[in-house]
Amino acid sequence: MKFVSTRGKEPAVTASEAIMQGLAPDGGLYVPQSFPALTHLAIHEISSYPELAFEVLAPFFEDDPLKDDLAEICMDAFNFPVPLVTLRDQETVLELFHGPTAAFKDFGARFLAACMERMLTKEQRKLTILVATSGDTGGAVAAAFAGRKGIDVKVLYPKGRVSGRQQQQLTCWGGNIQAYEVDGSFDDCQKMVKDAFMDSELSQQWGLSSANSINLGRLLPQSVYYVFASHLYTQAFGKKPIFIIPSGNVGNSCAAFWALTMGAPIEQIVLSVNENKTIPDFLSSGTYQTRASVQTLANAMDVGAPSNMERLFNLYPNTDTLRSMISAYAVNDQTIEATIKEVYEELGYILCPHTATGERVRRDHFAGKPTIVVSTAHPAKFEQVVEPLIKQTVEVPENLAKLLMKPSSFKAIGTDYRQLFN
Secondary structure (H helix, E strand, C coil): CCEEECCCCCCCECHHHHHHHCCCCCCCCEEECCCCCHHHCCHHHCCCHHHHHHHHHHHHHCCCCCHHHHHHHHHHHCCCCCCEEEEECCEEEEECCCCCCCECHHHHHHHHHHHHHHHHHHHCCCEEEEEECCCCHHHHHHHHHCCCCCEEEEEEEECCCCCHHHHHHHHCCCCCEEEEEECCCHHHHHHHHHHHHHCHHHHHHHCEEECCCCCHHHHHHHHHHHHHHHHHHHHHHCCCCEEEEECCCCHHHHHHHHHHHHCCCCCEEEEEECCCCHHHHHHHHCCCCCCCCCCCCCHHHCCCCCCCHHHHHHHCCCHHHHHHHEEEEECCHHHHHHHHHHHHHHHCCCCCHHHHHHHHHHHHHCCCCCEEEEECECHHHHHHHHHHHHCCCCCCCHHHHHHHCCCCCCEEECCCHHHHHC
C-alpha cells in the first residue's frame, strides 16, 4: 500500500512517511493509491472498537514500519466509547464527543500522536507540529500530543472566533504545546501553516509536520467510525444509513467517502454547513470558488476554503460525478438556535451548534428516513449559545472539566507565518 500526492508531482510513499510529512512536497495532500475492500472484515466476530480499527486500518499499513505497532496504537488512541444513539424511529445520532476534549477530533489526533511518537523513537529525531484550528482541532491535537517525546506543537487559532471553553482547551497545556492567537480568520491560520511548509529552508530547519486534517494520519482513523456506525445501524435497522455530517474543512466528510469506497454499507453522504456556503454553491453551479470565511455560531465550521475538497476532487475527478455523490445544505445561525431549542423541547436531547446543522438538514430533507447525524462536539463546549436556548445548565463532562481548571497562556501574533518561529 502506497500513498500519492493529489497533485501528482511526487513519488509514492508509505503510510508512515505520509503521516510524518503531513503535506506532500508539491503542496498536495496524500491519498491512498487504491482502497482495500472491507470484505475481509468478519464484523460479528469483532469484540471492541480498537479491534475494528485495527482490522480496517491494517491494509493501509502493510509493509510499513508501523505495521507491528498498529494494534497497540489503536488501543492507545481509541480508549473511549462511540455510542450510536436512537432519537426516534430510524433517526440516530453518532456521538463522537466522548474523548478527552469532547470533540470528534480526538479520534484522528490521538491516532496521529501515537503514530508519530513511535516513528520518532524509531528514527531518533524530533518534530515540530503546526496546526491551525477553527475551534476543536487544536484542543484535540494539544491533548493528544501533550508530553509526547520528541514533538513540539504550535497551535494557531483565530482571535475572537473560538468559544471561551475552546480557547481554554487550546491554551492550558504549556510544556511542548505553544498556542498562538492570530489576528485573522481560520483561513489565515491555515494559510500560515501552508506557507511555513512551502518555505523549504524553515521547514527543514524545524522539522515541520502537520496535525490538521490535511494529514493522512487524521483521515484514516476517522474512516473507521463510518465503517463501525454503518454496520451497527444496518444490524439494528436492516437498512443502509444516510450520514448527515456537519462540515467545515471537509476532512470528516472525506473520511466517510473513503469508508464508502472501501465498501461500508452507506446509502448516501450529506453535508450540512453553516453560512460558509462554498460547497453548496459549488454543487448548484458546478464552479468551485473559495472565499473568505464568515463567522457563525458553529465556529468550527467557519471555513471558506476547505482543504479536503482537494481529496474529494482526486477521488472523483469528474466534476459531474462528484456533484452526483454529494448533497450539501446550509443552515444559518437563527435556524441553528431554533433547532437546538426545538430538539430539546421535543426529545430532551441537547445539541451543540454544529450538530444542530445536521439535525436541521435531517428534519428538512430526510425526516423519517434511515439516518445518522454525526454529532461532532459536546454541547458543554458551547454553553454560552446552548444554555440560554434550553434554559438549563449543560453538565460538563469530567474530562473537559479537568481542562477548564488549568492555567492558560498564549502569544498574540499577526498573519505572517515567520512570527511563529521568532
